Amino acid sequence: MGRVFQPLLFLLARCTRNELIRQVEWLKAENEMLRKRVDKKRIFLEPEEKARLMKLGQGIGSDLKHLITIVSYNTFLSWLRIERGGHKPKKMGRPRTAESIRKVIVKIGSETGWGYTRIMGELKKLGLKPPSRNTVKRIMKAHDLDPGPNRGPDSWHEFLKRHAETLYQCDFFSKRVWTKFGPRQYFVLVFLHLGSRKVFVTKCTRKPTTEWMIEQAQRFVEHVKSTGQEATLLLRDRDSLYRQDFDKVLRGAGIKVKKNSVRAPNLQAHIERFIQSLQQEALDYFIACDPKHFDYLISEYVEYYHTERPHQGVGNVPLMGETNGQDGFTPDAVVCRTRLGGVLRHYERRAA
Template sequence: MRSIRLLVLRLARENSHWGYRRIHGELLVLGVTVAASTVWEILREAGIDPAHERASSTWADFLRSQADALLACDFLETVTLSGARLYVLAVIEHASRRIRVLGATADPTATWVAQAAKNLVMDLEDASIRARFLIRDRDGKFPALFDAVLNDAGIEIVLSGVRMPRMNSIMERWVQACRRELLDRTLIWNQRHLLHALREFEDFYNSHRPHQGIANARPLHPLPTPITDPEQITHLDIRRHQRLGGILNEYQHAA
C-alpha cells in the first residue's frame, strides 16, 4: 500500500492539473487496481485538494512553476526630439529579472525582428540559459519567422490574451520602469543616443537596481552579507555614482 501511496503522490506532484479521478484512471492503465475513494483519501491526507477544481491551473500557477524557463518580450515606443518614432525590443527573464535590450529601430521589419530573435538565441546559449517558453503579445510587428527562430531553439511561444497586459505583467513592469526612470527624464536626440541610454539603463537594471520580485536582489548579483557590526554601521561611507548626467544614481561603499 505504501508503494501505491507514493505513486499516487508522484502522479499528483508531476501533474498538478489532474484531479483524483484522472489519477485513478492512470493507475488503472498501469495495471494498479485501487478504489477511486482510496486515491481521494491519499491526496486529502497529504494536504492536496483531490477535487478536479484543483487542476484548473491558473496563469499565476504557470508563471510560478515555469519561472526558471520563462522569458517575456515586448516592444516599447519612444519619440526623439525631431519627432521620429523609434521601437525598442527587449526580453526579460522571469526568474532572475535580467533584461536584454535587443535593439532599437525606426522600422521593425520582419527581417530586423527575426535577426533580433537569432541574436537572443545566441546570447542565451552563451549564458547557458535554458529557456522553454517566451510570452509575447499579438503585435503585428512579430513575424512568423520570429516564432520559427525561437521554436527551432526549443522555445515555445505563448501568446498573451487580447487586451490583457497582465498576462505579460513582468515585462510590462519593466516597460513602465524604463519610461519612468529613464525615457520620461531624458531628451532623446536620435537612435544612437537612445541605444546608448538604453545600454546604460540595462546595465543599471541588471547590476544595481534592487527588485522586489526577487527579494530585493539584483538580477546579476545576490544581496551582500548583512552588516551586523554596530561600529561599522555608525561609520558608513556611502558614495554616489551617477549615470547619464544624474538620471540614474548608484550607491556603493567607499573603497
C-alpha cells in the same frame, strides 16, 4: 437613574409584608415578560454587574432561588465560590486545537491548495492526531483558505511559477527620437527571463522590418546560449510588428512561441512592469537626440537594473550585484553613485 428609583424605594418603605410580597411578585412577572422579549437567550454581565448582584443576593439568602431570572441559581452560587477563593469552572466544549497543528494545517493548505480531507490524511501520516473535519474547515477559513480541494484549471500565476526557469516574455516599446529629419518614432524589443528577471534589450530601429526581426530573434537565441540558461517557451502579444519568420527562428532553436489571449492585459505583467520602470525612472527625464543617444540611455538603465537596483521579486537585492554585511559599518562609509547625470542613484560602501 437615582431619581427613577427614589419613588419606588419610598413606596416599598411604607408597605406591609403582604403588600411587599405582591409588589415583588409584580416585579418578577414584569421581569419575566421583558426577558421573553430580549433577543439573546443568554445575557453576558460585566464584572461590576456581577459584583452588584452578588452583594444584593447574599442579603436575600436561599429565597433568591425563587427570584433570580437573569442567570440560574447554581450559576449565582458559583460566582460566590469564585469570589471566596474557589476554583473557576472548567471551560465547556472541545479543547482548543494545538497551535502547532494549526500552523501545519495553514502551511499545507497555503502551499498546495488541498482540501480539508487530504490535509487530515497528511496530518495522520505525520503522526499527528487531526482535529475534526469542521475544526480543520474553520482553521482554513480563518486564514482565507478554501477548505474544498482546488480541482479547477491551473491559475496563470501557478503556470508562470512552474515554468519560470525556462520561460521568456518579449514586448515592444517606443519613444520619439529627434533626428535631422525631425522627431521620429523608434522601436525597441525587450526579452525578459521570468525566473531571474534579467533582460535582453535590442538596439532601436525606425522600422521593425522582417529582416530586422529575424536578426533580433537570432541575437536572442545566441544570448540565451551565452548565459547557459534554457529557453523552452516565449510569450508575446499579438502585435502586427511580429513576423512569422521571427517565430520560425525561435521554433528552430527549440523555443515554443505562445501568443497571449485577446483582451488579457495581465499575461505580460512582468515585462510590462520592466518597460514602465525604464520609462518612469530614466527615459521620461530625457529627450533622445538621436538613435545612438536613445540606445545609450537604455544601456545605462539596463546596467543599473541588473547590478545596482534592488528588486522586490528576488528578495529586494540586486539581480547580479553584491550585498555587504553589517561588519564595520559606519554612516560615513556610505557613498552615492550615479548614472545619467544623477537621474539614477544607488548607494554602496566606500572601498577600504
